[in-house]
Amino acid sequence: xxxxxxxxxxxxxxxxxxxxxxxxxxxxxxxxxxxxxxxxxxxxxxxxxxxxxxxxxxxxxxxxxxxxxxxxxxxxxxxxxxxxxxxxxxxxxxxxxxxxxxxxxxxxxxxxxxxxxxxxxxxxxxxxxxxxxxxxxxxxxxxxxxxxxxxxxxxxxxxxxxxxxxxxxxxxxxxxxxxxxxxxxxxxxxxxxxxxxxxxxxxxxxxx
Numbered sequence: 001x002x003x004x005x006x007x008x009x010x011x012x013x014x015x016x017x018x019x020x021x022x023x024x025x026x027x028x029x030x031x032x033x034x035x036x037x038x039x040x041x042x043x044x045x046x047x048x049x050x051x052x053x054x055x056x057x058x059x060x061x062x063x064x065x066x067x068x069x070x071x072x073x074x075x076x077x078x079x080x081x082x083x084x085x086x087x088x089x090x091x092x093x094x095x096x097x098x099x100x101x102x103x104x105x106x107x108x109x110x111x112x113x114x115x116x117x118x119x120x121x122x123x124x125x126x127x128x129x130x131x132x133x134x135x136x137x138x139x140x141x142x143x144x145x146x147x148x149x150x151x152x153x154x155x156x157x158x159x160x161x162x163x164x165x166x167x168x169x170x171x172x173x174x175x176x177x178x179x180x181x182x183x184x185x186x187x188x189x190x191x192x193x194x195x196x197x198x199x200x201x202x203x204x205x206x207x208x
Contacts, residue, residue: 006041013083075093111158122136
């Protein structure tokens with residue numbers, strides 16, 4: 001018996017990008033096909049129908065449904081923090097070579113808190129630098145207890161995938177709250193609002 005197809009959820013900002021990619025003649029055929037898979041899956045079509053419409057095999061359809069599902073939480077957090085980089089992030093999900101699955105070891109809350117630290121001036125952490133390096137950021141998030149351990153390359157990957165430029169941007173995560181536990185609670189509450197709400201058929205709104 002075939003397994004249950006991965007559930008596909010799409011926000012109202014993500015859907016127009018997916019539709020554009022699926023119909024565009026200026027993007028690669030692979031990107032158009034994979035975007036089509038997600039659009040049709042969101043509309044409720046079976047994998048057999050999606051395979052027929054996208055000209056992909058059923059196994060490929062299942063793969064891209066799972067890829068979208070597994071990256072959706074991170075994508076939605078990025079959408080709410082950095083909406084201008086949504087198109088780039090969706091393209092990244094549809095790349096042929098996934099990046100080793102490293103993101104899945106960390107919770108959405110941990111990723112958000114790492115990004116929050118990156119957006120703080122290093123002086124707030126009493127570090128004698130003007131801009132964060134991956135090494136300094138790694139040391140800081142471990143010291144704060146956000147994660148027990150993380151590699152410098154993983155820190156860089158989180159920031160790169162989010163197209164995050166900490167010294168140039170201000171976001172909701174730039175809180176003035178100095179109590180680490182209070183900030184953790186605030187970040188968790190915001191994340192839960194974005195991540196636990198979408199159990200509906202229609203696209204989801206995300207207000208930055």
